Amino acid sequence: MKKYLVTIAAGAALCLTAGAAMAGPTLDLVKKNGFIRCGVNPSLIGFAATNDAGEYQGFDVDYCKAVASAVFNDPSKVKYTPLNAKERFTALQSGEIDMLARNSTWTMSRDTQMGIMFTGVNYYDGQGFMVRKSQNISSALELNGATVCVQTGTTTELNLADYFKANKMDYTLVAFENNTDVNNAYDAGRCDALTTDASGLYATRLALQKPDDHIVLPEIISKEPLGPVVRQGDDEWFGLVKWVGFALVNAEELGITKENVEQMKATALDDQAQLAKDPSYKAKGSPDAARLLGVDGTFGQSIGLGNDWAFNVIKQMGNYGEIFDRNIGAGSKLQIARGLNALWSKGGIQYAPPIR
Numbered sequence: 001m002k003k004y005l006v007t008i009a010a011g012a013a014l015c016l017t018a019g020a021a022m023a024g025p026t027l028d029l030v031k032k033n034g035f036i037r038c039g040v041n042p043s044l045i046g047f048a049a050t051n052d053a054g055e056y057q058g059f060d061v062d063y064c065k066a067v068a069s070a071v072f073n074d075p076s077k078v079k080y081t082p083l084n085a086k087e088r089f090t091a092l093q094s095g096e097i098d099m100l101a102r103n104s105t106w107t108m109s110r111d112t113q114m115g116i117m118f119t120g121v122n123y124y125d126g127q128g129f130m131v132r133k134s135q136n137i138s139s140a141l142e143l144n145g146a147t148v149c150v151q152t153g154t155t156t157e158l159n160l161a162d163y164f165k166a167n168k169m170d171y172t173l174v175a176f177e178n179n180t181d182v183n184n185a186y187d188a189g190r191c192d193a194l195t196t197d198a199s200g201l202y203a204t205r206l207a208l209q210k211p212d213d214h215i216v217l218p219e220i221i222s223k224e225p226l227g228p229v230v231r232q233g234d235d236e237w238f239g240l241v242k243w244v245g246f247a248l249v250n251a252e253e254l255g256i257t258k259e260n261v262e263q264m265k266a267t268a269l270d271d272q273a274q275l276a277k278d279p280s281y282k283a284k285g286s287p288d289a290a291r292l293l294g295v296d297g298t299f300g301q302s303i304g305l306g307n308d309w310a311f312n313v314i315k316q317m318g319n320y321g322e323i324f325d326r327n328i329g330a331g332s333k334l335q336i337a338r339g340l341n342a343l344w345s346k347g348g349i350q351y352a353p354p355i356r
């Protein structure tokens with residue numbers, strides 16, 4: 001019996017012990033440089049684009065800033081590299097950037113054959129079509145014989161071929177390496193339809209001469225899980241970038257916002273102090289919040305950071321829902337509905353593993 005108990009205790013110790021803190025080479029370099037080199041889209045309104053002051057803003061930009069907040073408690077510690085579709089992965093492979101946050105679809109070949117890894121999905125998307133209202137088209141299935149504008153080096157051009165083939169339709173391709181050329185060609189009437197990720201269609205439409213003259217057709221022809229990407233071979237950095245995303249989603253689930261995060265942390269600290277005095281004390285805050293905010297446990301250490309890593313992210317950037325709303329959702333020009341990007345508990349599929 002005694003031997004049996006010893007075995008259980010040893011097993012439990014083994015299962016619960018966290019690994020020693022280890023900063024990977026990328027984090028070391030980032031700390032040495034004093035900033036994160038983040039690859040972003042040159043101009044995709046709502047996701048990554050420069051404002052009048054020449055500063056990058058947007059949903060993807062905020063992911064770079066969230067990582068900078070975790071590492072430096074300062075979202076401004078980012079150096080942005082604008083990259084088009086063709087250049088983006090090479091910039092990561094060559095070490096020119098530390099991470100990529102640029103509406104990039106997580107596919108098997110990209111994830112397994114290119115020396116890069118997707119850290120998660122910050123936006124569940126799908127490919128759609130935009131046409132001029134004057135064409136009186138209400139479905140993509142009416143596009144037989146159409147001329148379609150598309151950007152090269154994307155999943156978009158591959159899905160387009162699949163879709164037309166599957167529906168036994170013909171099309172003429174007008175392809176460009178740069179988005180501006182795609183949009184200008186469509187705006188000038190050189191093609192009947194423009195196709196890209198639905199998020200990109202809404203962003204592109206705003207940049208056209210007369211946005212109201214165009215509609216997005218209802219068909220979504222592919223799965224485009226968009227997410228941040230890092231180089232293979234640095235597990236610690238991969239973990240850090242990945243868990244910043246999970247922290248943002250967990251914060252939304254727990255109702256922790258930019259506004260109330262200080263208060264939530266104070267409550268967690270008070271709970272701990274009361275519990276130390278009286279084990280029967282009923283905590284006011286949730287244990288999940290205490291772990292996320294670094295009050296309980298040492299979770300930051302395992303990704304090479306301090307325990308206030310997630311607290312700093314939420315304090316600087318807000319939670320996932322807040323980032324979504326102000327850049328592309330209800331509080332933005334784009335007005336994109338949460339849809340698939342609502343939390344799993346609210347009808348969407350955004351779901352983060354627990355901090356434990």
Ligand SMILES: N[C@@H](CCC(=O)N[C@@H](CS)C(=O)NCC(=O)O)C(=O)O
Nearest residue numbers: 084085103104105154155179196200
């Ligand atoms: N998600 C797709 C498409 C991403 C993509 O590059 N989309 C275009 C059209 S919205 C874009 O962002 N272009 C901006 C640019 O290259 O400047 C992929 O990863 O291949």
